[in-house]
Amino acid sequence: MASNSPAPQAPAGPGYMSNGTRFGEDGGAEPATGEWNPSAETLLPNRGRHRVLRQQRRAFARSSTVLGVGVIAAVGAGGIATAQDKAPITISLPDGLGGTEDGAQNAGLATMGDTVTETATGEQSEADGNAGEALRSRILQQAEQQQAQAEAERRAAAEKAAAEAAAADALKASADAKKKADEAKKKAAEEAKKKAEAERLAKLAKSFALPTSSYNITSTFGSSGGLWSSGQHTGLDFAAPAGTPVKAVGAGTVKSAGYAGSYGYQVVIELNDGTEVMYAHLSSINANVGQKVVAGDMVGRVGSTGNSTGNHLHLEVKTPGGTTIDPGAWLRSKGLQP
Structure with missing residues (x-):
């Protein structure tokens, strides 16, 4: 240990500066x-x-x-x-x-200062590094949270879209099923209607009969030509060999039987519902006025009397009101196919 001597003072007083000059x-x-x-x-x-x-x-x-x-x-x-x-x-x-000891003390103080400064700098750097690492960790954590949130939103949107698509598919499937069911129901109803009509016609056909056999349709209702006085054909022609039996198409009463000018020999039968059926160009008559007939009874034979170009049966049908209608359609309504 060394002692420090008093510091020298520069001369002071008139003629001197503070530093001794x-x-x-x-x-x-x-x-x-x-x-x-x-x-x-x-x-x-x-x-x-x-x-x-x-x-x-x-x-x-x-x-x-x-x-x-x-x-x-x-x-x-x-x-x-x-x-x-x-x-x-x-x-x-x-x-x-x-002196030497003071110099050593000053050197020691400087060395200690440098060491403390380095230590403080190192600790500060370490603290700064820890703070930076903590900030980096927080940023990474926030980024991961944002990414997880974005992924969750994406999954939720995908699930929602899938659910909406599934609902739309289910709705479409339901609509298609309903449409098919309606179509099947409609088809079943139509088939049932056709079956009922067929049964009705089959039953009705037992009450009606075609007017002749072994025939060919040569002229249909409404045909135009000079062969008919009105310019149009008013009946349905069944061409058949002469003498082929002509039968009543339904149950009724003979209204007239005889020669009728251009129609030749003819028979008119009024059916039970008021419909009139006329048979013309017959070669012979086998019915009397007022006679009750049923479907299939013979009322005459095929011929070519009156205004005729060959052996055939001219069949006309009038409604109860007197309107001439298509005989072919009327026969089909009775379950018969001319």
């Missing part, structure tokens, strides 16, 4: 020419002894140490700048001031 006769600074040996009166009081501990301890406050090092560096830099601006002088220091 004496004014010349012209008022300018006169450089010092000899050594300045401080005396006891010019020395500052002893400020105490200083000890520099070489052991580094974490108990030192980081901010105080760095601040102390910074102050030392700033003071040193200021001193250097001031010394560069002043004229060099020679100063003799008392024993022990600036």
Whole structure:
């Protein structure tokens, strides 16, 4: 351990500057020419002894140490700048001031300051690195959360679209099934109707009969030509060999039987529902007026009497109101196919 001697003081008083430089006769600074040996009166009081501990301890406050090092560096830099601006002088220091032990102490202080500074810098860098890693982790966590949310929304949208598509398919399937069911129902109803009509006609056919056999249809209802006085054919012609039996098509009463001019020999039967059926161009008559007949009874034979071009049966049908209608359609309505 070494003691620090009192710091020397520069001469003061008239003719001297604060740094010990004496004014010349012209008022300018006169450089010092000899050594300045401080005396006891010019020395500052002893400020105490200083000890520099070489052991580094974490108990030192980081901010105080760095601040102390910074102050030392700033003071040193200021001193250097001031010394560069002043004229060099020679100063003799008392024993022990600036000696080897003080130099070692100053060197130790500087070394400790550098070490503490490096330690503080390292700890600060480590703290900054930890903060950066924490920020990076938070950013990655937020990115993962956003990605998971986006994926969940995508899955939800896909599930919703799939559900809507399934609902649309189900609705379409239901509509198709209903349409098919309606069509099947309609078809079944039509088939049932046809079956009922067929049964009705079959039953009705037992009550009606075709007027002759072994025939060919040569002229139909409504045909035009000069062969008919009205210009149109009013009946249905069954061409058949002469003498072929002619039969009553339904049950009724013979209304007339005899020769009728252009119709030749004819028979008219009024059916039970009031419909009139006329058989013309007969070669012979086998019925009497007022006679009751049923379907299939013979009332005459095929011939070519009256206004005729060949052996055939001319069949006409009139409604109860007297309107001439198509005999072919009327026979079909009775379950017969001429």
